Amino acid sequence: MLNIFEIIGTVAFAVSGALTGIKKRLDFFGVLMLAITTAIGGGIARDLIIGNTPPLAFRHPIYITIALVSTVGVWIFYRYLFRLTNVILIFDAIGLAVFTANGARLAFAGDYASLSVAVSLGVLTGTGGGILRDIFVQEIPMVFRKEIYATASIIGVLAQYYSRIFFHGSWPLYICFATTLLIRLIAM
Amino acid sequence: MLNIFEIIGTVAFAVSGALTGIKKRLDFFGVLMLAITTAIGGGIARDLIIGNTPPLAFRHPIYITIALVSTVGVWIFYRYLFRLTNVILIFDAIGLAVFTANGARLAFAGDYASLSVAVSLGVLTGTGGGILRDIFVQEIPMVFRKEIYATASIIGVLAQYYSRIFFHGSWPLYICFATTLLIRLIAM
Amino acid sequence: MLNIFEIIGTVAFAVSGALTGIKKRLDFFGVLMLAITTAIGGGIARDLIIGNTPPLAFRHPIYITIALVSTVGVWIFYRYLFRLTNVILIFDAIGLAVFTANGARLAFAGDYASLSVAVSLGVLTGTGGGILRDIFVQEIPMVFRKEIYATASIIGVLAQYYSRIFFHGSWPLYICFATTLLIRLIAM
Numbered sequence: 035m036l037n038i039f040e041i042i043g044t045v046a047f048a049v050s051g052a053l054t055g056i057k058k059r060l061d062f063f064g065v066l067m068l069a070i071t072t073a074i075g076g077g078i079a080r081d082l083i084i085g086n087t088p089p090l091a092f093r094h095p096i097y098i099t100i101a102l103v104s105t106v107g108v109w110i111f112y113r114y115l116f117r118l119t120n121v122i123l124i125f126d127a128i129g130l131a132v133f134t135a136n137g138a139r140l141a142f143a144g145d146y147a148s149l150s151v152a153v154s155l156g157v158l159t160g161t162g163g164g165i166l167r168d169i170f171v172q173e174i175p176m177v178f179r180k181e182i183y184a185t186a187s188i189i190g191v192l193a194q195y196y197s198r199i200f201f202h203g204s205w206p207l208y209i210c211f212a213t214t215l216l217i218r219l220i221a222m
Numbered sequence: 223m224l225n226i227f228e229i230i231g232t233v234a235f236a237v238s239g240a241l242t243g244i245k246k247r248l249d250f251f252g253v254l255m256l257a258i259t260t261a262i263g264g265g266i267a268r269d270l271i272i273g274n275t276p277p278l279a280f281r282h283p284i285y286i287t288i289a290l291v292s293t294v295g296v297w298i299f300y301r302y303l304f305r306l307t308n309v310i311l312i313f314d315a316i317g318l319a320v321f322t323a324n325g326a327r328l329a330f331a332g333d334y335a336s337l338s339v340a341v342s343l344g345v346l347t348g349t350g351g352g353i354l355r356d357i358f359v360q361e362i363p364m365v366f367r368k369e370i371y372a373t374a375s376i377i378g379v380l381a382q383y384y385s386r387i388f389f390h391g392s393w394p395l396y397i398c399f400a401t402t403l404l405i406r407l408i409a410m
Numbered sequence: 411m412l413n414i415f416e417i418i419g420t421v422a423f424a425v426s427g428a429l430t431g432i433k434k435r436l437d438f439f440g441v442l443m444l445a446i447t448t449a450i451g452g453g454i455a456r457d458l459i460i461g462n463t464p465p466l467a468f469r470h471p472i473y474i475t476i477a478l479v480s481t482v483g484v485w486i487f488y489r490y491l492f493r494l495t496n497v498i499l500i501f502d503a504i505g506l507a508v509f510t511a512n513g514a515r516l517a518f519a520g521d522y523a524s525l526s527v528a529v530s531l532g533v534l535t536g537t538g539g540g541i542l543r544d545i546f547v548q549e550i551p552m553v554f555r556k557e558i559y560a561t562a563s564i565i566g567v568l569a570q571y572y573s574r575i576f577f578h579g580s581w582p583l584y585i586c587f588a589t590t591l592l593i594r595l596i597a598m
């Protein structure tokens with residue numbers, strides 16, 4: 035059931051978690067655990083919120099496998115990366131955009147089709163993984179430190195909501211993704 | 223469905239969150255996110271615990287709206303406040319008392335009428351928002367630092383439990399509120 | 411319904427939480443709250459994940475009572491303990507082993523008998539209480555800092571999974587416990 039879109043988001047958050055762990059000088063296993071937590075944290079929060087238990091990430095080992103492979107890749111290649119903090123921010127932005135779009139879509143698909151639930155669920159799913167990542171290495175989460183962070187997520191959900199009037203299929207999802215990512219990258 | 227009582231608690235926690243954010247020199251959006259988290263955190267924890275999904279705060283935008291309005295108010299007027307820390311403590315105490323009373327009432331109203339569940343649910347709902355607020359700005363949560371904090375909440379729930387023998391309607395709720403608030407304020 | 415096994419784990423985590431609180435110079439009530447959080451945190455996470463609401467620890471006051479008694483014991487006798495940090499690590503290892511075994515057993519007993527769910531649930535239940543304990547006193551959780559921590563938990567679950575082919579009753583549970591504890595103690 036896992037599409038390219040979700041894989042991109044999971045990889046992006048895993049990379050942001052792994053690089054954060056490396057920056058904080060954790061050993062390989064710490065880096066791996068932080069990558070997994072960041073990659074599946076938002077989705078678990080979302081599943082608990084809508085009562086979908088046990089969460090998807092617990093039932094399908096694919097999410098954790100993706101995080102594992104991403105971490106190994108990061109562990110091998112991070113020496114070639116300059117400006118670690120900027121790279122973390124960019125991958126975090128991709129993860130934020132994917133999971134915002136996915137969280138909101140779930141709200142629209144379910145019985146909770148109100149805009150209120152969609153915004154809450156989009157923002158929580160989008161920001162949840164990053165919040166856990168930052169708390170676990172003792173930083174104030176980005177969502178509380180960056181001017182345009184939750185805002186990018188909220189505007190993305192609104193874009194998805196209103197584009198559903200004009201577009202069908204996966205278009206509103208991608209419009210939400212592009213809107214959130216663009217706003218977040220511009221504000222960086 | 224939101225009564226004056228819940229509004230008071232939501233405003234109180236939102237104000238405590240907003241002032242904490244200001245004290246930590248977050249920008250307006252960080253302050254707003256912290257206010258929202260503090261205001262709805264305890265209630266979301268409560269709803270997850272009793273399996274009430276999606277949580278109330280996700281279904282009714284009124285909670286987030288109240289937190290938003292409170293934050294704007296705080297942002298405009300905080301310059302006139304002296305002794306920020308004391309003001310935070312007082313608003314936190316009001317929030318603690320309201321949400322303790324509300325959490326415990328839910329336990330008594332539901333199928334979980336045991337005193338054990340009521341105490342657990344009252345303390346968790348009362349302290350949950352403040353715990354998130356403090357963790358997100360990297361402080362040890364008050365409930366672990368203040369002698370009389372969870373204790374005030376526990377005694378409040380006991381007061382609600384036993385006053386239900388003598389009083390009907392909303393009286394036990396208010397007695398719990400007054401007891402928790404009084405003990406917490408005296409201990410300050 | 412609480413057996414000796416669960417009591418051992420609850421006591422062990424409560425002791426690790428209480429000693430951590432003492433090390434961080436919290437007062438008695440802070441120490442008590444941290445002990446309770448550590449002792450019941452993993453189990454609550456587990457119950458939320460499998461949709462078992464309200465969580466066991468809320469319905470049966472015995473868990474909190476055990477944490478309370480353990481804390482009083484620690485409070486009286488900690489003066490006689492040398493090398494506080496080592497004692498914390500040992501009790502934490504016992505708690506990790508018990509709750510890993512218990513979390514995984516629940517996965518095998520339920521409708522979620524896949525190895526993936528068992529590993530996720532075992533690791534989350536085993537590490538959850540300690541993660542909360544460390545975050546609340548502003549340390550990076552052990553699971554992100556110690557090389558062999560989640561690894562010990564994962565190998566323990568695998569041991570339980572495969573030993574179920576050869577053993578009946580509670581044996582796989584104890585084999586998981588012994589495996590996790592041994593690996594964790596050796597790696598210390």
